[in-house]
Amino acid sequence: MTPFTAIASAAVRLPLSNVDTDQLLPARFMSQPRSDGYGDFLLHDLSRDDDGNLRPDFALNAPEAKGAQVLVARRNFGGGSSREGAVYALVDHGFRCVIAPSFGDIFSNNAANNGLLTAQAAEDDVEFLLAAEGDVTVDLRDCTIHAASQRIAFEINPVKREKLLNGWEDVDLTLSRKTMIDAFSDRDMHRRPWLVPAQR
Amino acid sequence: MPLTLFDKVWNEHVVVTREDGEDLLWIDRHFVHEGSHHAFAKLKSREAKAARPDLTFGVADHYVPVRTRRREDFADDIRTMLGRLENNCAKHNIELFGLDDPRQGIVHVVGPEQGLTLPGLTLVCGDSHTSTHGAFGAIAFGIGASEAAHVLMTQTLWQMKPKQMRVTVDGALPEGVSAKDIALNIIAKVGADGARGHALEYAGSAIRSLSMEGRLTLCNLSIESGARCGMVAPDETTFEWIRSRPLAPAAALLENATEHWRTLYSDPDAAFDSEVSLDASSLTPTVTWGTSPEDALPVTASLPDPAKTSDQAKAQHQREALDYMGLRPGQLIEDIAVDRVFIGSCTNSRIEDLRAAAKVLAGRKAVVPGLVSPGSSLIKARAEQEGLDRIFVDAGLEWVEAGCSMCVGMNGDLVGPGERCASTTNRNFRGRQGPGARTHLMSPAMAAAAAVTGHLTDLRKLETGTAA
Numbered sequence: 001m002t003p004f005t006a007i008a009s010a011a012v013r014l015p016l017s018n019v020d021t022d023q024l025l026p027a028r029f030m031s032q033p034r035s036d037g038y039g040d041f042l043l044h045d046l047s048r049d050d051d052g053n054l055r056p057d058f059a060l061n062a063p064e065a066k067g068a069q070v071l072v073a074r075r076n077f078g079g080g081s082s083r084e085g086a087v088y089a090l091v092d093h094g095f096r097c098v099i100a101p102s103f104g105d106i107f108s109n110n111a112a113n114n115g116l117l118t119a120q121a122a123e124d125d126v127e128f129l130l131a132a133e134g135d136v137t138v139d140l141r142d143c144t145i146h147a148a149s150q151r152i153a154f155e156i157n158p159v160k161r162e163k164l165l166n167g168w169e170d171v172d173l174t175l176s177r178k179t180m181i182d183a184f185s186d187r188d189m190h191r192r193p194w195l196v197p198a199q200r
Numbered sequence: 201m202p203l204t205l206f207d208k209v210w211n212e213h214v215v216v217t218r219e220d221g222e223d224l225l226w227i228d229r230h231f232v233h234e235g236s237h238h239a240f241a242k243l244k245s246r247e248a249k250a251a252r253p254d255l256t257f258g259v260a261d262h263y264v265p266v267r268t269r270r271r272e273d274f275a276d277d278i279r280t281m282l283g284r285l286e287n288n289c290a291k292h293n294i295e296l297f298g299l300d301d302p303r304q305g306i307v308h309v310v311g312p313e314q315g316l317t318l319p320g321l322t323l324v325c326g327d328s329h330t331s332t333h334g335a336f337g338a339i340a341f342g343i344g345a346s347e348a349a350h351v352l353m354t355q356t357l358w359q360m361k362p363k364q365m366r367v368t369v370d371g372a373l374p375e376g377v378s379a380k381d382i383a384l385n386i387i388a389k390v391g392a393d394g395a396r397g398h399a400l401e402y403a404g405s406a407i408r409s410l411s412m413e414g415r416l417t418l419c420n421l422s423i424e425s426g427a428r429c430g431m432v433a434p435d436e437t438t439f440e441w442i443r444s445r446p447l448a449p450a451a452a453l454l455e456n457a458t459e460h461w462r463t464l465y466s467d468p469d470a471a472f473d474s475e476v477s478l479d480a481s482s483l484t485p486t487v488t489w490g491t492s493p494e495d496a497l498p499v500t501a502s503l504p505d506p507a508k509t510s511d512q513a514k515a516q517h518q519r520e521a522l523d524y525m526g527l528r529p530g531q532l533i534e535d536i537a538v539d540r541v542f543i544g545s546c547t548n549s550r551i552e553d554l555r556a557a558a559k560v561l562a563g564r565k566a567v568v569p570g571l572v573s574p575g576s577s578l579i580k581a582r583a584e585q586e587g588l589d590r591i592f593v594d595a596g597l598e599w600v601e602a603g604c605s606m607c608v609g610m611n612g613d614l615v616g617p618g619e620r621c622a623s624t625t626n627r628n629f630r631g632r633q634g635p636g637a638r639t640h641l642m643s644p645a646m647a648a649a650a651a652v653t654g655h656l657t658d659l660r661k662l663e664t665g666t667a668a
Contacts (some may be wrong), residue, residue: 076396104390
């Protein structure tokens with residue numbers, strides 16, 4: 001995974017609350033293999049009209065959104081389902097950071113597992129960012145955002161921060177503890193002999 | 201130190217705690233379904249095998265067609281999704297409750313039904329409604345594909361212990377009010393992200409009085425308030441359910457287990473990070489009007505008016521939700537006409553749900569089309585034994601096979617663009633039931649009442665004969 005330290009980029013501003021996972025990636029695209037790329041599915045139905053044409057008034061479709069790595073939205077971003085495809089859609093579209101007042105828990109776990117920063121900022125600061133113009137700088141080292149000459153602090157769970165800064169993948173850390181896991185499992189089988197379903 | 205139910209179960213599963221405070225949790229049960237293909241692809245890329253196939257179970261639910269079980273009738277992409285699951289389960293030696301298995305159904309219905317879901321377990325699945333299984337006093341939560349791959353490879357998961365919130369619901373539920381109404385009222389009260397970062401414990405006399413079906417509905421909807429998981433402490437109702445379930449422990453093992461399960465409750469002075477309470481006796485049948493489950497109101501109420509809402513972001517959400525839903529500010533909820541109903545999903549497809557809907561529909565006709573999909577093939581058989589299928593069919597509704605079906609539309613069961621559906625499901629998100637679909641969430645009895653009148657209806661009026 002690519003480590004995340006700091007980025008400076010254009011920002012897409014979505015003044016919407018509850019941008020749920022069904023908006024980020026409608027269910028009908030979930031059967032696609034990741035290798036096909038999920039970028040074009042991002043916010044598919046919100047960004048298109050009834051005939052399937054891109055809506056020019058939707059922020060993601062604006063010319064200045066091209067190459068944007070930062071997305072700003074209102075509260076409860078990524079609430080809803082556990083579909084990691086919602087994160088694939090953002091990442092494959094080119095986003096590396098989402099700034100919002102709150103995020104769905106499963107979504108932010110999935111994000112951290114794919115190198116996407118979920119920066120939690122105060123509601124007022126998010127409103128400021130939504131109204132501001134121009135590029136946004138996000139620095140994970142000191143958890144700050146710079147935009148329109150303002151400095152804004154954001155929060156992220158320290159474990160996720162460390163993971164993103166280093167580009168770590170959990171499974172390698174876990175497999176190095178295999179002996180410990182096996183010992184736990186052996187003890188546990190004695191403690192809870194009913195654990196494994198009998199009819200196998 | 202006094203401990204909560206959650207603390208007790210969590211502590212039992214910690215393999216190791218890292219310096220940064222994350223715990224490596226042992227996982228007792230892992231369910232996979234058609235959507236788990238990303239996780240299996242990750243294993244393939246590492247040439248890894250499932251570490252504990254004996255604790256992993258596959259269920260075909262998200263993509264299964266419910267109107268036919270003949271594979272030659274399936275669309276190609278559905279056959280592909282089902283085939284992938286079958287191949288992956290076979291390759292990793294995972295038991296599959298597949299399309300042709302008489303025990304097939306929705307994963308969150310099958311687990312409890314088979315006795316795979318037990319008190320005190322840690323249970324995960326690549327589906328956010330995994331919170332359902334917390335009804336047994338298990339820590340059960342949804343995970344993404346990377347986490348599912350991690351569990352497949354290691355049978356563990358790194359987790360930061362969440363905060364804890366207790367939701368106490370006391371009092372007797374009035375007639376016509378169900379676990380679904382309790383849940384919708386909790387979500388409306390705390391907000392769709394109000395329990396974010398928290399494990400919920402549901403407590404109080406109204407919760408203790410709920411059947412397992414009711415507790416499953418309640419815990420199912422924990423994720424809709426943003427919670428990591430929801431739990432109910434196990435009691436005699438729980439133990440009674442588990443007894444004689446095919447894959448649950450039996451005889452001496454069951455006695456041994458039950459003795460342990462009886463210790464799983466929150467100690468009297470255990471501390472919670474936050475407390476919420478609700479008076480069950482004050483609740484009325486509840487429906488959602490907007491595009492978030494927090495947009496829930498008594499069916500007797502009127503819709504909100506954004507012009508009278510001071511919070512700017514909230515007013516904008518209301519405007520957009522009303523616009524998407526094709527509704528007017530201040531409109532009476534009971535005046536909202538529906539185009540169809542859907543009774544099913546991991547939220548409300550168990551035998552008790554079907555009985556509640558059938559009770560309303562008995563001797564009546566639906567004036568709109570509707571689909572009734574039982575939560576499992578075993579529930580389907582049981583409902584047919586009880587003659588519930590006849591009631592649905594005689595009322596004019598379609599009685600079909602078990603699956604996620606129209607809750608999420610992955611199998612092709614869609615609500616059309618602009619169509620309005622009274623639905624017993626869990627999410628009224630934009631486009632959830634199909635592009636442009638408009639969803640109103642409610643209990644099975646309320647969905648049945650809407651089918652009979654063609655509009656959102658206070659079922660209590662229907663029962664007393666005063667509905668329009």
